[in-house]
Amino acid sequence: xxxxxxxxxxxxxxxxxxxxxxxxxxxxxxxxxxxxxxxxxxxxxxxxxxxxxxxxxxxxxxxxxxxxxxxxxxxxxxxxxxxxxxxxxxxxxxxxxxxxxxxxxxxxxxxxxxxxxxxxxxxxxxxxxxxxxxxxxxxxxxxxxxxxxxxxxxxxxxxxxxxxxxxxxxxxxxxxxxxxxxxxxxxxxxxxxxx
Numbered sequence: 001x002x003x004x005x006x007x008x009x010x011x012x013x014x015x016x017x018x019x020x021x022x023x024x025x026x027x028x029x030x031x032x033x034x035x036x037x038x039x040x041x042x043x044x045x046x047x048x049x050x051x052x053x054x055x056x057x058x059x060x061x062x063x064x065x066x067x068x069x070x071x072x073x074x075x076x077x078x079x080x081x082x083x084x085x086x087x088x089x090x091x092x093x094x095x096x097x098x099x100x101x102x103x104x105x106x107x108x109x110x111x112x113x114x115x116x117x118x119x120x121x122x123x124x125x126x127x128x129x130x131x132x133x134x135x136x137x138x139x140x141x142x143x144x145x146x147x148x149x150x151x152x153x154x155x156x157x158x159x160x161x162x163x164x165x166x167x168x169x170x171x172x173x174x175x176x177x178x179x180x181x182x183x184x185x186x187x188x189x190x191x192x193x194x195x
Contacts, residue, residue: 007022007023007025008020008021008022008023009021009023009060009061009062009065010034011065011066011069012034012037012038012041012066013038013041013066013070014068014069014070014071015069015070016065016068016069016095017069019069019095021060021061021065021091021094021095022087022090022091023059023060023084023087024081024083024084024086024087026081026083026084028131029059029060029081029084030059030131030132031059031060031062032062032063032129032159032184033181033182033184035181036159036181036184036186037062037063037066039179039181039186040063040157040186040188041067041070043177043188044067044125044155044157044188045070047124047125047155048067048070048071048072048125049070049071049072050071050072050073051067051071051072051073051074051124051125052072052073052074052075052122052123052124052125052151053067053072053074053075053076053123053124053125053126053127054075054076054078054114054118054123054125054126054127055067055075055076055077055078055129056078056111056114056115056127056128056130056140057078057079057080057111057128057129057130057131057136058077058078058079058084058088058106058127059079059081059084059129060084060087060088061077061079061088061091061092063127063129063157064076064077064104064127065077065091065092065095065104067125067127068095068104069095073103074103074104074105075103075104075105076104076105076106076107077092077104077105077106077107078107078111078114079106079107079109080108080109080110080111082108085106085108088106089106092104092106111130111136111140111143112136112139112140112143115140115143115144115146115147115149116143116146116147117147118149119149120147120148120149121148121149121150121151121152122149122151123149123150123151123154124150124151124153124154124155125154125155125156125157126144126149126150126154126155126156126157127157127159128140128141128156128157128158128159129157129158129159130160132160132161132164133161133164137158137160137164138170141156141158141169141170141172145172145191150191153190154190154191155176155189155190156173156188156189156190157186157187157188157189158187158188158189159184159185159186159187160184160185160187161183161184161185162180162182162183162184162185169187169189171192172191172192173189173190173191173192174189174190174191174193175187175188175189176188176189176190
């Protein structure tokens with residue numbers, strides 16, 4: 001059951017567990033639900049502490065802030081919408097005022113362009129949760145391949161609509177986990193070693 005109030009997102013684990021953060025009412029803004037985040041962060045538990053993460057298409061920041069709450073050392077939240085970016089900046093300021101934390105950076109910009117300038121091997125984990133049906137998944141995965149920003153063994157979390165055919169990763173990616181919850185398909189990927 002999702003116990004988050006409308007207009008808020010709830011951090012479900014780690015040092016900020018239970019904190020509710022306001023989110024803007026924007027068309028297409030769809031925070032990952034509590035149930036899917038719980039599944040995802042169970043998958044990621046052995047990989048989070050000290051990791052360097054990017055939350056592309058951050059929106060509410062639910063994934064990146066959850067990672068920071070659970071011990072990621074550095075998180076960048078990349079979001080194009082200015083209203084969402086302002087809200088992310090305000091929420092980060094509230095959380096970091098509470099004490100010890102890793103570094104959290106908010107970047108207003110296009111996720112695919114941001115990847116093009118990403119330092120090689122600088123990320124351990126990338127969250128890819130673009131607007132459903134926008135046809136962005138293939139471009140993002142190609143951007144990840146070309147930028148070489150994933151560290152060796154780095155992981156990519158891909159969240160799409162269950163019915164999105166365009167969201168099937170190509171031969172450059174190996175699927176480690178694959179689960180459907182309601183209308184959401186969740187996948188954990190790593191770069192294929194044979195590609």
